[in-house]
Amino acid sequence: MTTILETRSLNKEFGAVIAAKDLNVKVAKGEVVGVIGSNGAGKTTFINMVTGYLKPTRGEILFNGKSILGHSPRAITRAGMARSFQVAQLFPDMSVIDNLIVALAAAESPRPSFLSPLRSDARIARAEEILAEFGIENYQNSKVTAVPQGARKLVDIAMALIGNPQMLLLDEPTSGVSMDEKTGLMDTVMNAVRQHGVTVLFVEHDMDVVERYVSRVLAFYSGEIIADGKPAAVLADNRVRDLVTGHRPTHKKGNGAS
Amino acid sequence: MRFDKTEISLALVAIACVLFGFVSPGWLIFLLTIALAKALVVQGVVMQMRSGLVSFGQGLFYCIGGYTVGMGGQFFGIHDAIAALALGMAVAIVVAMILGLLLTRYRDIFFAMLSLAFSMILFGILVKSQGLGSTDGFNVHNWTVFGWAPDTGADSQQTVFTMTVLAGLLIAVLIHRYTKAGIGVICEAVRENEVRVEYLGLSPRWLLYGNYVAAASVSALGGGLTALATGHVDPEMAYWTTSGEFIFIALLGGLGHVAAPFIAAIVFSVVRTYSIEFVPNTWQMILGFTLLGVIVFLPKGLWSLVSREKSGERT
């Protein structure tokens, strides 16, 4: 198995606060890795560092064997690593389809054209296909601010996938989404991901979701990885039960974290 | 090349304007010429507003355009008006390409302040330049068009008007396409969510840079035409209150349509002409209250009145 992403003793300190401590992570091509941990455990910090939004204090990040340390989010995206966001990052004044069309144009070329129209027939057709694939074709012409949270999350993920990434980092794809929507949303996302053959790492609070989709789990606690392995083994680990999942006797219900 | 509805309407209005120029009185032609030339400068402000940046220093390029046209005739023997205008745009592009490297690192008030500072630097240089007439500036005359020299004042007024209308048409069509093209839409995307643009693998800085340079060239054209129309340039063109006026017109028109700055500039010029004549000491106050009114009641500018029936439709 070839390694697609590797971090070597990645550290991040915000003043006296240690947000990441000696993170050594290896992700193999094709894996679906879940990341669990309570709030403030350093999961989003990890994604932010890997995608170039935050610069690690120390350590090394390799993507396909090459260092991407210090690269911009843009360069890392171009290199084939995309991400989604805890709070969907969309263009609020545009319609759903226009959001996708911008992503399509971005995927085609890093230098957008000066005079030929962005909304070309070809891009509109392609965007409609994507909307159908994600089951959000009903929202095609709605402003993104007017569609439900679940659909916005899907638009966010669809935009990340449009660039045909080799790897996708999902930051809490189901947060803010109602319980009933969660499974449907994750099924849609995972189908799309499998079709594109994308390696996935996703942060998730809901242990049901984690167990259902991932082949491997990383458990974060206060900036460190305290367990790494098959879901069943990690979730049965005593430290994980004490520090990560233990305070939630059943799985987290209700409307999730928002 | 296919033209859409907006482009055809713009062309028709432009033709009507040119024809109207032959029958209307001189003062009105002059007023319209200045208004349209200023509208071009405002187009540059609007282009940047779309990308979320408010330039308090667009007067820089207005002034560069004007001074280049003036100096071209005065010192470098470039008497052809069209060549001089093109030269003004070229100089503005070069300056913008240099300043843009620094400016595109800034957003919000920092961009506003730094653009203001750059324009004030030019002002500071010009008021101390004896050879260019210091604070008085100098006159711009003796220009030709394709070798033809207008011999009366009325002739030259007429010619500048026609040139301004045609330049306005050309720029309006180009901007209309530009706003719908990749760069135009994605510049708006930068305003709406820069982080997302970055995570689509695009460089917001590159986009803003391209947009800044394009906006500078359009504004310089407006400055050059103003110099031809008034026959005079002075450092005041780069003073920050001049840039403030452009922001005012931009907000008055709104970002809704490429025609909005033209309409707003004409409204502005007419109101100003009469206010200065009848209520010289309350003209700025009128501006101030209008600006507040626009911000509170017409946040999308005058154009939102025109397009109200069509609301919901994306153009």
Add this chain to the structure above:
Amino acid sequence: MTSLLAVLIDGSIYASWLFLVAAGLTVIYGVMRILNMAHGSFYAIGAYSAASLVGWYFNNGIGPAWISYLLLVGAALVAGLIVGVIVERGLLRLMYGRDEILMVIITYALLLILEDTMKIVWGVSPYFAYQPYTELGRTAFGLLKVSNYDLALVGVSAVLGLGLWAWLERTNQGKVLRAVIHDREIAVAMGVNVRLMFTITFVLGTTLGALAGALTAPAISVVPGIGIEVIVLAFAVVVIGGLGSIGGAAVGALLVGLSRAAAVHYAPEFELFVIYGVMSLVLAFRPEGLFGRTMARKI
């Protein structure tokens, strides 16, 4: 040697004047996040109030000269207080919560309104109140003769700066203000009356602006448009120092003051250029100004 001394003296005088002008601007921005374009107008209002009051006082030969200094300060305090309260309660309060850049434009509208208001109140002919300036005489530094009034300005500026700093750093009210600056939401949650703090800050800022104008009035002829000239200088100073920082404004004022004095003495054609040149240079290397802090966006 003489010219170096002249640069230092002129530079310090100009710097203290700049600091007086910029202090109110930076205080308002620091607490309220409003970059106030109308600050120059408060300066002008202060200058007009002081010049008309002091002019009237001397023209009628009412009393001893020392009272005129009290009148200068008094006029500024009253004018700043009145205008500050009217503007904050009547306009800004309705606009809070809007984009920082939109607030700039709103205060620009305010500037336009105030400029003409001043023309209506004071007319367009110049006002003079030179007596407090000439009354103090001059001091000789070698060949240089420097006005004592200008030297006193340096003192006033230093005292004012230290006072502001002490107020922000050493008093309870200052602590509360710093809490508002640091995190408005938490300050509200802790029961701070942010609205009241805003009013206090804004009135303090306008009064400082008016005071700067009043103290300058004896040295200049007060004419329409002085506020418009001053505001861009004040911007340069606070942007160089880092918006919202008192110490930054002081350093920015010194930097601009000394460079301008140097330009005036050695290369007068660069007098104006140098101010904005320094501003651009500082920003090129320190985008947030010398003492500003960067704020990252959370995603």
